[in-house]
Each structure stands twice: as structure tokens, then as C-alpha cells.
Amino acid sequence: MPISNKRLLIAAELLGQVKSVADIGTDHAFLPIHLIREGIAEKVIACDIAEGPLSVAKANIIKYGLAEKIELRLANGLLGLAPNEVEAITILGMGGETIADILTDAPWVKKSDLILILQPMSCDDRLREYLFREGFEILTEVGVESQNRFYTVMKVRFDGNLPKVGSEYKYIGKLLENPNDAAITFVKNRLKSLKSCMDDIKNVERKQELFKELEIVVHEIEKFLVKYI
Ligand SMILES: C[S@@+](CC[C@H](N)C(=O)[O-])C[C@H]1O[C@@H](n2cnc3c(N)ncnc32)[C@H](O)[C@@H]1O
Incomplete structure (x- = not known):
């Protein structure tokens, strides 16, 4: 299953090589399958809040013979994960406010060795505002077009500092660096x-x-x- 969704491909590229990653709101598990098949991650914990998506994910994972590498968990946000279980977290395809709520509910994400890949479908400004206020640094941001709509994919890490940024940061972040x-x-x-x-x-x-x-x-x-x- 070569994935064609550019949002997911850019997210995988930004993630880079990791041992373990949790994909939150995995739905069909296309991203976890891609990460394992491309050798980007060794192990993925694929979480979703709903049974329906998880059963689709399970069928896809079995189809590709990846059940030993991708573990499925029924969980709200990050609540099904223990701190230190993974090196990175991906949260793609949800609203920016939902992503911020998911991070807020798991204060252990505030550690500098955890990589977050975030891709809001809307309210990216609210998400940047949250990240800024809570001491997360946007390391890089990449613009992506998918089905004639335009999104941002962010690579983020906690550093505890308030970055020195201009008034435009909340609205366009680091998009024009790429x-x-x-x-x-x-x-x-x-x-x-x-x-x-x-x-x-x-x-x-x-x-x-x-x-x-x-x-x-x-x-x-x-x-x-x-x-x-
Ligand atoms: C639009 S799909 C995105 C799928 C995939 N991540 C992507 O970007 O293509 C959103 C998925 O997130 C799940 N979801 C929504 N809120 C969630 C939450 N709080 N915790 C975990 N999963 C959630 C939904 O059940 C759905 O499967």
C-alpha cells in the first residue's frame, strides 16, 4: 500500500528515523504501516478513540503482515500511553484545538527528548498559540496541499522557553522558512x-x-x- 496522501508523507519525512512512535487518531493506520514498511520506525502504537477506525486499522495491518510491529490501542488522545513508552508522537488530521487539548491532558509530553509531529486540519493559529504559551518550540513547518486544500505539518519539541517571535508567528508560524x-x-x-x-x-x-x-x-x-x- 504505497500511501499517496501528501499530509502523511510529509509527516513521515519530518519524523525521521525513530525506534518507537505513537500515532494518535490513527484511523486506517496508513501512517503506521508506511512508517514500518519504509523502515522509518521499528515499532508503532496506533491509537484511536473509536472502535470502527481501529477495526479498519486491524484489517490493514493484518493485510500487510505487520501485527507484530504495530500495536493497536483504544484510547482517548494520549491517555492510553505511559510516559517514556515512545520516542515520538504523531497527531494528524484533527482540529488544532483538539490537538492542543490532547497535549494538555498529557502533561508528560513536556520533555525535550520527545518529538511531536502535528498536522492540524483547522485552527492552526490556536495550536501555535498553545505551543508558544506552553514552551514548545516549532522546529520546522512544511506547507502541504491535499485535495485542493492547504495545510501545515509541524515538527515540535518542548524546550520550556518562550521564543522571541513577531506578531505574525501565531498566524503563519515558520511556514515561509520552507x-x-x-x-x-x-x-x-x-x-x-x-x-x-x-x-x-x-x-x-x-x-x-x-x-x-x-x-x-x-x-x-x-x-x-x-x-x-
Ligand atoms: C480524520 S481522521 C485522521 C486520520 C489520520 N490521522 C489522517 O490524518 O489521515 C481522525 C481520527 O481521529 C480519531 N480521533 C478523534 N478524536 C480523538 C481523540 N481524542 N483521541 C484519539 N483519536 C481521536 C477519530 O476517531 C478518527 O479516526
Whole structure:
């Protein structure tokens, strides 16, 4: 089963070689199967909150003869894992707020030798805000296009510091450090939605503070984007 989903392929690439990884919200287990077949991981714990996806995952794992390398667990978020069980965690294909909630519920993820690969389907700004506030460093971010929608895949690690970042960080993170077409389109779309939000609030008196904040953010993003327009 060669996987074609670019979100998953980029996540696997960012992960790099590891002994053990937990894939949270594994669904069909395509990512765990890819990680084992490509020799990226030696062992995967594939977790999902629902029985239905886990039975699909089980059928796929058996089909590829990987039952000894991929263990299935029915669990909410990270609650089915013990601290130190894995070297890395992948959480892909969920909303940014859900991903932040899953991390919040497992405070043991705050350790510097644990790699997190996170791919929000929405609310990436809320996820970055959470990561920033809680002392997680985004090591790298890669833009990806899938079925005409644009996403970010982040490689993250806890370091306990508050990074020195500009006002645009919450909205575009480190996407333009890897300025592929998907990243540039993602950032252009973000700029459009921020401008449209500013239009909506420009005459609302109690939103003037937010309006001024967004003006600065938009100006910063335009400065970054100017090279790519
Ligand atoms: C849209 S699928 C994503 C599948 C795969 N990770 C991907 O990116 O293609 C989301 C999966 O996450 C599972 N899920 C949702 N909330 C969860 C939670 N709190 N803990 C574990 N799994 C969860 C759902 O049951 C579903 O199988």
C-alpha cells in the first residue's frame, strides 16, 4: 500500500528515523504501516478513540503482515500511553484545538527528548498559540496541499522557553522558512482571511484593539510575502 496522501508523507519525512512512535487518531493506520514498511520506525502504537477506525486499522495491518510491529490501542488522545513508552508522537488530521487539548491532558509530553509531529486540519493559529504559551518550540513547518486544500505539518519539541517571535508567528508560524508553493498559498490565504476579518470589524467600536493588532500582523505578513508575489 504505497500511501499517496501528501499530509502523511510529509509527516513521515519530518519524523525521521525513530525506534518507537505513537500515532494518535490513527484511523486506517496508513501512517503506521508506511512508517514500518519504509523502515522509518521499528515499532508503532496506533491509537484511536473509536472502535470502527481501529477495526479498519486491524484489517490493514493484518493485510500487510505487520501485527507484530504495530500495536493497536483504544484510547482517548494520549491517555492510553505511559510516559517514556515512545520516542515520538504523531497527531494528524484533527482540529488544532483538539490537538492542543490532547497535549494538555498529557502533561508528560513536556520533555525535550520527545518529538511531536502535528498536522492540524483547522485552527492552526490556536495550536501555535498553545505551543508558544506552553514552551514548545516549532522546529520546522512544511506547507502541504491535499485535495485542493492547504495545510501545515509541524515538527515540535518542548524546550520550556518562550521564543522571541513577531506578531505574525501565531498566524503563519515558520511556514515561509520552507517556501514551497503550498506554504506560499497557505500564507496568502491567511492574509486574505485576516484582511476580511479586519473589514468586518473596522467599524465595530469594541473591536478596535483587535483591529489594530491585526493591522500590525497583516503588515508583517506582507513584508514576508513580498519576495514571493
Ligand atoms: C480524520 S481522521 C485522521 C486520520 C489520520 N490521522 C489522517 O490524518 O489521515 C481522525 C481520527 O481521529 C480519531 N480521533 C478523534 N478524536 C480523538 C481523540 N481524542 N483521541 C484519539 N483519536 C481521536 C477519530 O476517531 C478518527 O479516526
